[in-house]
């Protein structure tokens with residue numbers, strides 16, 4: 001069960017990527033007719049995320065395509081490849097607050 | 112894309128010749144747990160949620176005893192593929208309602224450098240469409256044999 005807001009946002013981005021891949025996946029021969037189910041799941045997720053965080057997500061998505069980027073073990077942002085300070089990673093690894101990359105401004109998700 | 116190019120996405124850590132799972136939920140959980148156990152991903156619930164949503168779009172049990180659960184997730188940094196086999200068969204709610212014996216689970220990052228995710232997915236479908244290949248995969252006994260198979264597929 002996903003509870004933390006950042007994790008809900010990650011689940012939202014995963015869902016958005018899935019929705020945008022539908023036509024490609026169909027072209028490869030997969031059955032993918034249940035788009036309505038995904039849109040419903042999306043609505044449910046959105047209802048659990050604060051409006052301000054959703055606003056940054058949508059704004060970043062317009063600019064970058066992916067609003068949230070993974071951070072590798074060595075603290076590299078996989079969006080812009082800068083090395084993040086260790087002070088940030090301690091907070092980041094706890095997944096309890098939303099942290100933006102100092103380099104590209106995207107939301108960070110520590111792996 | 113050539114089958115040999117797939118080699119680098121496989122790892123013995125993610126190769127299971129005899130899965131315990133008997134149904135789709137158990138299988139997805141067993142494989143995702145393996146990714147976590149071997150430290151390829153941090154937490155299982157986000158990936159499991161993504162794969163479960165994917166099944167709501169349509170079963171990735173594409174028939175002929177094959178399932179290819181797949182998706183991009185923000186909780187991965189590279190493309191990873193797990194192979195699993197079930198001798199008894201898994202109740203996967205496949206499109207032809209037949210039990211699943213061969214599983215390729217493909218987990219991809221939100222963005223990968225050369226956008227390899229969809230070509231990889233397509234290549235695996237292509238390989239599994241050939242009955243000769245399915246037969247070989249049902250009979251291999253080790254990861255080395257599996258790699259030899261891919262190198263020649």
Ligand SMILES: [Zn+2]
Pocket residue numbers: 077078079080081082101102103104105106
């Ligand atoms: Zn960055």
